[in-house]
Amino acid sequence: MSIPLLLKDIKNNVMLLLVFIVLMSIYLAVIIFMYNPDGAGALLDMLSLLPATFVSILGLSAIDSGLTGFIAGLFYGFLIYLFPMVYCIILGNRLVAKWVYDGSFGCLLATPNSRIKIIVTQGLYMVLSIFVLFAVLFLVGVGVSGYFFPGMLDTTLFMKLNLSACLMTVTIGLICFFFSCLFNNTKLSLTFGAGIPILFFSLTMLSGLSEQTSFLGKFSLYTVFNSMAIINGETSVVMVCSGFLIISLLLLAAGVGVFSIKRLPV
Amino acid sequence: MIETRDITLKYSGSKGIFDLNFNVAKGETFGYIGPKNAGKTSTIRVLMGLSHPGKGSATINGLNCFRKAAAIQKIVGYVPEETAFFDGMRVKEYLNFITHMRGAVGSKKTQLRDSLIERFELETRGRIEYLSKDMKQKLAIVTAFMHDPEILVLDEPTNGLDPLMQSRFLDLIIEEKRRGKTILMATQMFENVERTCDRVGILKEGHLVEQDDIIQVKSAEIKSYFVRFEAHPNLEQLKKFGFGFKQFSDKDYEIYCQGDRIDVLVKVLSHEKVLVFNSNTQTLEEIFHKYYSQEEETA
Numbered sequence: 001m002s003i004p005l006l007l008k009d010i011k012n013n014v015m016l017l018l019v020f021i022v023l024m025s026i027y028l029a030v031i032i033f034m035y036n037p038d039g040a041g042a043l044l045d046m047l048s049l050l051p052a053t054f055v056s057i058l059g060l061s062a063i064d065s066g067l068t069g070f071i072a073g074l075f076y077g078f079l080i081y082l083f084p085m086v087y088c089i090i091l092g093n094r095l096v097a098k099w100v101y102d103g104s105f106g107c108l109l110a111t112p113n114s115r116i117k118i119i120v121t122q123g124l125y126m127v128l129s130i131f132v133l134f135a136v137l138f139l140v141g142v143g144v145s146g147y148f149f150p151g152m153l154d155t156t157l158f159m160k161l162n163l164s165a166c167l168m169t170v171t172i173g174l175i176c177f178f179f180s181c182l183f184n185n186t187k188l189s190l191t192f193g194a195g196i197p198i199l200f201f202s203l204t205m206l207s208g209l210s211e212q213t214s215f216l217g218k219f220s221l222y223t224v225f226n227s228m229a230i231i232n233g234e235t236s237v238v239m240v241c242s243g244f245l246i247i248s249l250l251l252l253a254a255g256v257g258v259f260s261i262k263r264l265p266v
Numbered sequence: 267m268i269e270t271r272d273i274t275l276k277y278s279g280s281k282g283i284f285d286l287n288f289n290v291a292k293g294e295t296f297g298y299i300g301p302k303n304a305g306k307t308s309t310i311r312v313l314m315g316l317s318h319p320g321k322g323s324a325t326i327n328g329l330n331c332f333r334k335a336a337a338i339q340k341i342v343g344y345v346p347e348e349t350a351f352f353d354g355m356r357v358k359e360y361l362n363f364i365t366h367m368r369g370a371v372g373s374k375k376t377q378l379r380d381s382l383i384e385r386f387e388l389e390t391r392g393r394i395e396y397l398s399k400d401m402k403q404k405l406a407i408v409t410a411f412m413h414d415p416e417i418l419v420l421d422e423p424t425n426g427l428d429p430l431m432q433s434r435f436l437d438l439i440i441e442e443k444r445r446g447k448t449i450l451m452a453t454q455m456f457e458n459v460e461r462t463c464d465r466v467g468i469l470k471e472g473h474l475v476e477q478d479d480i481i482q483v484k485s486a487e488i489k490s491y492f493v494r495f496e497a498h499p500n501l502e503q504l505k506k507f508g509f510g511f512k513q514f515s516d517k518d519y520e521i522y523c524q525g526d527r528i529d530v531l532v533k534v535l536s537h538e539k540v541l542v543f544n545s546n547t548q549t550l551e552e553i554f555h556k557y558y559s560q561e562e563e564t565a
Contacts, residue, residue: 002367003366004363004366004367005367008352008363012354099352102350102353103348103349103350104350104351104352104353106316106346106349106350107349107350107351107352107364107409108367109314109315109316109335109339110314110339110344110346110409110410111339111364111367111368112336112337112339112340112368112369113336113339113367114335114336115335115336117336263316263317263318264311264316264317266307266308266311
């Protein structure tokens, strides 16, 4: 890993990360604030006004009455796919394909650093920045819950929820990263880097629509992360996390591999 | 020190580079010349490990150019044909970044860097994207020379520089050469190699057509001179020594002379009163033309 390059990555992309941290923290804080310990109350009343299919597409059909379940349903059911996905798409393209496309990657390769070292640094920034995002979300969740509803958040469960969501996002990020390494062109990098996560996202949303469409979820990586199943202890967090980890490592290796042997465009 | 063996890299159509074999010895300055699209940049990109040949191999200091690119970059300074810098970076910030990427921060290094900045009058304030084309080229030159590399690989290094800076750059090359550096300079400008190179390789449509001593290339080249005499000159004398000429007026002539007969011309002209004597810088195409027509004759 190259420290000066990592510092440059931080400098270039810290604003992007901050925007997403602030945006998601506000959402999380508001959702926790909306919680009513005497029953989900007002929010459920509001949701009941919406068409049932719409609510189930958003993954909000099974709202738990506990605070942790409430957060899991509202924040980790739908928003957790959408926001980090956008972050990954933008960052993935920026880290490699953009520099290759505009030619500035040549400046990096004119220094005594191997392609592998450079590209691993770029991949590492992707992973680390996602860790930071989820670490902040965890702290915001614990902090805001502790302020408004002391003792009501199941911290261990919330931690598990964050960890799995974090590793899921890392996987998505590395999909974007892989295509960024593969293509010399930002257009292609974005087409695939955005297309595949959006496809996964759509499949997961559609699978919640009805019984007939539920099979679609099997084709989506997002379905592996099911916040309610984690809350109810229906899935093994260890299994989910190790699955994401293995896919992530494979994607990172593939990205580094294709980049280290390719011809850079003029 | 720099060696290529049968490197071939084909692009779509008939473009590319084909079976290139040349080597640049330690301490030698090699001019790599050819017109646009002859394959100069493609060759250099192979040498710099940005691309790899479909066939053949290239080595620098015995290291494979693609697999050992990082080790090679330690001892190489590279001026690309056109450098794309990072967006939103300031000049000093960029130079610091590259220095850090090279893993060295020493006072000696900044000394050399500052002297280069001064020498080329590089504007160091402001963002790189707002710099003019010649400033960007100067920045590329400073970047390539600031770590005092053993080997210099230069791709059209004087591109976009004004004549004064071109001349300063060539002075720098001559100094570096004296210090024993190995230099490969790709260029379309014959003047660049004339002043600095020991040997040249001439590239035509991806094939190396000639590798020669610079003196030999120069002696084969036919130069033309614009001469204005004070009075009507003795044309018989010129004809007698076999110089061709074109007459513009009673006193204005263009005289053609082969590179190895310049002294004869000077002797002939010494009998006349010469008011103006201008050499017409020959374009590379004209020199090529000579090589190409030779090829056809022998064929």
